[in-house]
Amino acid sequence: MKTEKIPVITIDGPSASGKGTIAQLVARKIKFHYLDSGALYRLVALKTLQSHADIHDADQLAQIAKHLDIVFKNEQIYLEGAIVTEDIRAEQCGLLASQLAAYPQVRAALTERQRAFRQPPGLVTDGRDMGSVIFPDATLKIFLTASAEIRTHRRYNQLKEKGISANMADLLHDIKKRDERDSNRSIAPLGQSADARLLDTSALTISQAQDTVLSWYNEIVHKASV
Numbered sequence: 722m723k724t725e726k727i728p729v730i731t732i733d734g735p736s737a738s739g740k741g742t743i744a745q746l747v748a749r750k751i752k753f754h755y756l757d758s759g760a761l762y763r764l765v766a767l768k769t770l771q772s773h774a775d776i777h778d779a780d781q782l783a784q785i786a787k788h789l790d791i792v793f794k795n796e797q798i799y800l801e802g803a804i805v806t807e808d809i810r811a812e813q814c815g816l817l818a819s820q821l822a823a824y825p826q827v828r829a830a831l832t833e834r835q836r837a838f839r840q841p842p843g844l845v846t847d848g849r850d851m852g853s854v855i856f857p858d859a860t861l862k863i864f865l866t867a868s869a870e871i872r873t874h875r876r877y878n879q880l881k882e883k884g885i886s887a888n889m890a891d892l893l894h895d896i897k898k899r900d901e902r903d904s905n906r907s908i909a910p911l912g913q914s915a916d917a918r919l920l921d922t923s924a925l926t927i928s929q930a931q932d933t934v935l936s937w938y939n940e941i942v943h944k945a946s947v
């Protein structure tokens with residue numbers, strides 16, 4: 722099958738909006754591959770920390786991104802053979818990922834790696850620029866969001882479930898700061914593109930959000946078949 726014929730659903734949106742949760746559920750339901758693009762930026766951040774690289778040296782960071790030895794397998798993420806699935810979720814990795822994602826060289830080094838996930842029968846992917854830059858011809862593009870306060874509550878509960886204590890005010894501050902950085906960078910900024918559908922999940926359950934994405938996708942597939 723020609724690559725451009727392989728269906729792609731992109732789910733972009735701000736931090737803790739539920740992109741990853743919904744994208745994974747949808748992918749599982751329709752048996753598509755899944756790409757968490759944020760994990761790639763987080764892996765570059767983790768490797769940067771491990772190797773004490775200079776976070777201001779964009780070319781050095783791009784080399785790290787280009788040569789990352791990573792494997793996604795059975796819901797685990799491996800960096801150079803070691804499981805780092807939980808390590809990359811640390812707030813420090815998220816913040817550094819957001820910083821180095823502003824370097825064009827780093828983004829360019831990850832572009833083809835992301836596109837390689839477009840394999841039959843299809844792909845569901847989440848991030849910040851999946852619909853706007855990486856898969857501009859995606860079948861369905863969604864901008865998934867929720868209010869900053871709701872996202873903070875969700876992140877708080879998520880951390881609590883993992884046994885990690887957090888402060889609601891600090892979390893809200895971090896989420897707003899990250900949104901601002903990701904939205905205001907000059908390259909591939911976070912934002913709803915004109916051809917993306919808005920899905921505000923502030924008042925939706927996970928199941929309702931999942932059903933909305935599936936119904937939008939089915940509607941497109943149905944229209945294309947008549």
Ligand SMILES: Nc1ncnc2c1ncn2[C@@H]1O[C@H](COP(=O)(O)OP(=O)(O)OP(=O)(O)O)[C@@H](O)[C@H]1O
Nearest residue numbers: 736737738739740741742875879922925926927930
């Ligand atoms: N509609 C919803 N209602 C309630 N909780 C939700 C909803 N969607 C997601 N969540 C919960 O919110 C938390 C954050 O979701 P998730 O990690 O998927 O967000 P994300 O956008 O991928 O975050 P990040 O960009 O930081 O990776 C999870 O605990 C998830 O279960």
Ligand SMILES: Nc1ccn([C@H]2C[C@H](O)[C@@H](COP(=O)(O)O)O2)c(=O)n1
Nearest residue numbers: 758759760762818819822848849850
């Ligand atoms: N397509 C993407 C995905 C992620 N990033 C950057 C910006 C985020 O703050 C950071 C971590 O992402 P998360 O795991 O929280 O989704 O990575 C990006 O610029 N583009």
